[in-house]
Amino acid sequence: MSPLDRSPVQSPSKDRPPVATAIVDIAKLPPAATAQRDCSICNGTGIEFRSENELSVARRCRCVPECPRCLDSGTVTALVNGEVRTGRCRCQRPIDRARLYSAAQIPGRYTQATLESYTQGLLQHAPENMGVLEEVSRWMSDWRVGQENRGLIVWGPVGRGKTHLLVAIVRDLILRHGVPARFVEFTRLLGQLKSGYSEGRSGNAIIDPLIQIPVLAIDELGKGRLTDWELTIIDEIISRRYNALACTLGSTNFRPEVATGAAPANAALVDINPQTLGDRVGDRVLSRLQEMCDFVELAGIDFRTIEQ
Ligand SMILES: [Zn+2]
Numbered sequence: 001m002s003p004l005d006r007s008p009v010q011s012p013s014k015d016r017p018p019v020a021t022a023i024v025d026i027a028k029l030p031p032a033a034t035a036q037r038d039c040s041i042c043n044g045t046g047i048e049f050r051s052e053n054e055l056s057v058a059r060r061c062r063c064v065p066e067c068p069r070c071l072d073s074g075t076v077t078a079l080v081n082g083e084v085r086t087g088r089c090r091c092q093r094p095i096d097r098a099r100l101y102s103a104a105q106i107p108g109r110y111t112q113a114t115l116e117s118y119t120q121g122l123l124q125h126a127p128e129n130m131g132v133l134e135e136v137s138r139w140m141s142d143w144r145v146g147q148e149n150r151g152l153i154v155w156g157p158v159g160r161g162k163t164h165l166l167v168a169i170v171r172d173l174i175l176r177h178g179v180p181a182r183f184v185e186f187t188r189l190l191g192q193l194k195s196g197y198s199e200g201r202s203g204n205a206i207i208d209p210l211i212q213i214p215v216l217a218i219d220e221l222g223k224g225r226l227t228d229w230e231l232t233i234i235d236e237i238i239s240r241r242y243n244a245l246a247c248t249l250g251s252t253n254f255r256p257e258v259a260t261g262a263a264p265a266n267a268a269l270v271d272i273n274p275q276t277l278g279d280r281v282g283d284r285v286l287s288r289l290q291e292m293c294d295f296v297e298l299a300g301i302d303f304r305t306i307e308q
């Protein structure tokens with residue numbers, strides 16, 4: 001329904017002022033509804049986050065009142081430089097961004113993972129990594145909608161908060177730029193692909209969405225048993241995203257160097273893993289990633305041993 005279809009007679013609220021039937025100049029329209037700045041749920045962003053069915057989802061915060069500009073229809077018709085134009089009302093931005101966030105499939109346990117919460121954790125436990133945050137901030141501020149953007153891979157031993165940082169970056173890209181993104185855990189992705197194949201879905205039906213999404217974040221790159229078939233799949237995803245100049249993010253426990261032929265590490269000695277990312281995903285994939293992405297190393301102490 002366009003705002004013009006809404007006559008005072010149909011209005012459910014007696015208090016609502018009559019709606020003008022003539023199309024007015026855009027400058028004369030009332031401002032769009034915004035969130036309450038002091039809202040304790042959304043901190044004035046207009047977006048509320050929660051965990052649902054193991055995933056992190058978002059919706060527009062209930063502090064946003066009915067929109068005086070579009071009467072919650074979501075569209076505005078007005079004169080712009082004397083011409084009639086119809087467009088999406090600004091009040092819809094939190095709804096659109098919340099929808100993109102919910103579609104990103106971020107795990108529910110990372111609902112509170114933001115760059116702010118990451119910074120707080122670093123300041124407390126691993127201030128030597130603050131330089132990493134500066135590199136990430138620089139990378140984020142260079143990021144532009146609609147242009148070719150370099151990817152980013154966070155690497156380092158387990159327990160340094162790599163997934164938290166990766167989620168925080170994805171969240172910020174979605175909320176700041178309104179860019180569609182998808183978060184996947186590497187072994188879970190391989191499992192999904194395998195079950196998709198066994199259900200008779202074509203490879204393209206499974207892989208194409210992972211190529212078309214503007215931002216793909218792969219957590220725990222190189223983890224798992226890695227059969228030849230799985231390596232073929234990861235090679236296909238990375239090669240096609242490379243050819244499409246798409247922005248790929250990731251995290252990995254493995255040093256981003258070429259294959260050494262080393263055997264997998266003893267589970268008790270993960271901090272001195274002799275295998276490289278090249279050993280895990282193959283040198284071809286590694287070389288593509290090195291061309292597409294910046295790499296930042298997270299060192300420091302294991303957050304998880306501190307928090308136990
Ligand atoms: Zn709110």
Ligand SMILES: [Zn+2]
Pocket residue numbers: 032033067068069070071072073074089090091092
């Ligand atoms: Zn509106």
